[in-house]
Amino acid sequence: MRDQRLVNLRRRLIPYFLLGPGILWLILFFVVPMYFMGRLSLDTGIFPEFRFNWQFSNYTDALSAYDTQFFRAFRYSAIATIIGLLIAYPLAYAIAFRGGKWKNAMLLAVIAPFFTTYLIRTLAWETILSDNGFVVNTLQSVGLISEDGRVLATSGAVIAGLTYNFLPFMILPIYASLERLDTSLVEAAKDLYSSSRQAFLRVTLPLSMPGVVAGTLLTFIPATGDYINAQFLGGAQQAMIGNVIQSLYLKQTDYPAAAAISFTLMAAMLLIVFIYIRIAGSEALMGEEVEERT
Amino acid sequence: MEAATATLPKRRESAGSRAWKWFKHNAIVIYGGLAIAYMLVPIVLIVVFSFNDPAGKFNFTWQGFTLDHWAHPFEISELTDALLLSLRLALLATVISTALGTMIALALVRYDFFGRRASNYLIVVPTATPEVVLGASLLSMFLIYGLSLGFTTLLIAHVMFCISFVVIVVRSRLIGFDRSLEEAAQDLGADPFTTFRKITLPLIWPGIIAGAMLAFALSIDDFVVSNFTAGTEVTFPLYIFGAAQRGIPVQVYIIATMLFSVTLLAMIFTVLQQRRADKLASVRPEQEV
Numbered sequence: 001m002r003d004q005r006l007v008n009l010r011r012r013l014i015p016y017f018l019l020g021p022g023i024l025w026l027i028l029f030f031v032v033p034m035y036f037m038g039r040l041s042l043d044t045g046i047f048p049e050f051r052f053n054w055q056f057s058n059y060t061d062a063l064s065a066y067d068t069q070f071f072r073a074f075r076y077s078a079i080a081t082i083i084g085l086l087i088a089y090p091l092a093y094a095i096a097f098r099g100g101k102w103k104n105a106m107l108l109a110v111i112a113p114f115f116t117t118y119l120i121r122t123l124a125w126e127t128i129l130s131d132n133g134f135v136v137n138t139l140q141s142v143g144l145i146s147e148d149g150r151v152l153a154t155s156g157a158v159i160a161g162l163t164y165n166f167l168p169f170m171i172l173p174i175y176a177s178l179e180r181l182d183t184s185l186v187e188a189a190k191d192l193y194s195s196s197r198q199a200f201l202r203v204t205l206p207l208s209m210p211g212v213v214a215g216t217l218l219t220f221i222p223a224t225g226d227y228i229n230a231q232f233l234g235g236a237q238q239a240m241i242g243n244v245i246q247s248l249y250l251k252q253t254d255y256p257a258a259a260a261i262s263f264t265l266m267a268a269m270l271l272i273v274f275i276y277i278r279i280a281g282s283e284a285l286m287g288e289e290v291e292e293r294t
Numbered sequence: 295m296e297a298a299t300a301t302l303p304k305r306r307e308s309a310g311s312r313a314w315k316w317f318k319h320n321a322i323v324i325y326g327g328l329a330i331a332y333m334l335v336p337i338v339l340i341v342v343f344s345f346n347d348p349a350g351k352f353n354f355t356w357q358g359f360t361l362d363h364w365a366h367p368f369e370i371s372e373l374t375d376a377l378l379l380s381l382r383l384a385l386l387a388t389v390i391s392t393a394l395g396t397m398i399a400l401a402l403v404r405y406d407f408f409g410r411r412a413s414n415y416l417i418v419v420p421t422a423t424p425e426v427v428l429g430a431s432l433l434s435m436f437l438i439y440g441l442s443l444g445f446t447t448l449l450i451a452h453v454m455f456c457i458s459f460v461v462i463v464v465r466s467r468l469i470g471f472d473r474s475l476e477e478a479a480q481d482l483g484a485d486p487f488t489t490f491r492k493i494t495l496p497l498i499w500p501g502i503i504a505g506a507m508l509a510f511a512l513s514i515d516d517f518v519v520s521n522f523t524a525g526t527e528v529t530f531p532l533y534i535f536g537a538a539q540r541g542i543p544v545q546v547y548i549i550a551t552m553l554f555s556v557t558l559l560a561m562i563f564t565v566l567q568q569r570r571a572d573k574l575a576s577v578r579p580e581q582e583v
Contacts, residue, residue, distance in 0.1 A: 012407070014401075014405065015401040015404070015405035015407040015410075016401075016407070018397040018398065018400050018401035018405075019397070019398055019401040019402075019409075019413060021394050021397065022394035022395060022397055022398040022457055022461075023398065023413055023416060025394060025453060025454060025457060026416050026417075026420065026454065026457060026458075027416070029432065029435075029450050029451070029453075029454040030416075030419075030420050030428070030431075030454055031416070032435060033431035033432045033434060033435040034431050036431065036434045036435040036438050037430060037431040037434040037435075039434075039438075040434045040437075040438065087329050087332075088329075090322050090325045090326060090329070091325070091326045091329040091330065093322060093326075094322045094323050094325065094326030094327075095326065098322060098323050098326075104565060106326070106330060108558075108561060108562070108565075109330045109333060109334060110330065110333060111561075112333065112334060112337060112554075112558070113333055113334075113336070113337065114511060114515075115337075115553065115554045115557040115558055115561075116336075116337060116340060116550050116553065116554050117514075117515055117530065117531055117534065117550060117553075118515050118517060118531070119517055119531050119534045119535060119538070120340060120534060120546065120547070120550045121336045121337075121340075123534070123538060123542060123546075124335075124336035124337075124339045124340050124343075125336055127339060127343065128335065128336070128339055130355070132355060133355065164332075164333075164336075167333060168333075217422070221421075221422055221423075221424060222424065222425060224424055225424025225425055225426040225427060225518075226424075226426075226518075227426065227518070228517065228518075228535075232538065242424070242426045242518075245426050245427075245430055246426065246521065249430055249433060249522065250521070250522070255434070255437065258430060259430065259434055262426065262427045262430040262431065263427075265424060265426070265427055266423060266424070266427045269422065269423065269424060269427075270419075270422065270423075273422050
């Protein structure tokens with residue numbers, strides 16, 4: 001009798017032993033830092049003397065000073081996400097349904113950019129788009145940009161960089177959901193006299209939505225906070241909120257303002273993700289949960 | 295009459311309309327091919343420019359072919375040091391985050407317990423947080439505690455952002471897991487530890503390897519969080535960021551080409567290995583009959 005109780009107790013404690021170290025790490029180095037950042041955002045003073053003071057005006061001051069960069073980041077990121085989706089969906093579809101024996105090679109090509117460092121890829125684009133490079137010369141001779149026109153330091157260059165760098169994150173989840181899709185459903189739709197377009201819109205597209213949701217989130221979230229593309233491919237006029245946070249923290253050491261902006265960015269991000277998941281369905285992020293329970 | 299109308303379109307089909315039909319059928323493949331070409335453009339540039347012989351310190355335009363730099367790829371000691379630091383950091387972060395993440399995944403999939411939902415949220419939220427915020431919040435904490443930044447703070451940060459991704463990858467592998475194999479082992483008298491070592495671990499091993507590879511890739515590629523937590527340490531991406539302002543030595547492209555080739559070969563090797571394993575696995579049941 002007592003033995004059985006001990007065994008039961010041990011069984012009940014096992015998950016906590018498994019969970020403990022990792023969750024503790026996340027609490028200590030993710031949750032607690034958030035608390036400290038929140039506190040720092042309400043400090044007053046100048047480097048290196050800060051005092052906690054419930055200084056809520058840090059938020060209003062920082063936001064009115066940097067609202068341009070804040071909204072620019074969301075705008076660039078949203079555009080890059082949409083363009084990325086337009087490139088990624090047909091590509092994922094081609095790999096999943098028309099890849100044939102080339103399927104693995106195509107997937108390898110999709111993740112190949114990951115085999116080089118993010119910064120070097122962006123540098124490569126800087127080289128490609130540089131002022132006396134091939135692309136700019138061609139555009140100039142065709143007349144799409146003026147004789148002394150540039151591609152670098154335009155919003156187009158930054159958005160193109162963002163689109164490129166996060167494209168695999170868009171392609172892979174969409175591919176995964178298309179790959180899982182039961183093609184007999186599409187055939188059934190066609191047997192029931194739906195056109196190819198109808199079958200796509202009514203069957204394939206809805207069934208691949210979890211992939212689309214995951215892909216757009218995996219693009220939008222990192223792209224909004226990014227500051228590498230704006231740094232390498234843009235100029236002062238293309239600075240995003242990530243550039244502001246980086247500069248306030250690491251160059252100007254105005255920690256309260258930097259913390260206030262970071263906190264606002266985090267809150268805005270979580271809010272957008274929450275609303276988006278509510279509208280588009282949560283299977284993408286929590287999908288496993290349903291299967292686990294059964 | 296019916297037969298006549300049925301054959302009519304066939305007769306009228308010109309070369310032009312056949313080409314159009316072919317194009318319509320294959321448009322998506324062509325589009326996909328172009329998209330893949332676009333994805334490979336910077337990689338081609340990196341490989342090509344690793345053979346460039348730049349006149350000044352900026353490697354932005356093609357000057358001429360040379361193998362001189364390939365003969366001395368590790369000539370720049372700061373670059374080599376940065377690369378070694380990144381490798382050391384990525385290996386350690388991978389080992390720790392894979393162990394912690396796999397344990398969390400086992401707990402989440404195998405057990406129902408108080409706090410399970412909260413733990414799930416704690417796993418997802420870091421992945422939905424922009425990296426710049428992760429870095430900024432860690433820096434805030436380190437500043438308040440007066441901790442000096444360096445290898446330890448880098449390692450803490452890297453393990454933190456890797457754990458969630460390891461959990462997600464390993465969990466997806468565990469979900470399709472056939473529990474009856476474990477029950478069979480226990481029926482045959484294996485204790486829980488032996489069952490785990492002989493049955494569970496080998497079966498989820500591919501998931502663990504995939505999780506570890508993702509963690510390694512995330513760590514070695516990380517710039518943003520490292521930028522906030524490195525102090526005076528210089529990782530490979532941090533070196534490149536600094537060099538981008540001063541002028542990038544050709545060696546950066548050479549090392550990038552090397553890393554790319556090694557990863558590509560490792561990847562191809564794994565895929566072939568996996569294919570052979572799948573083939574063996576699919577043969578076995580018939581042999582046993």
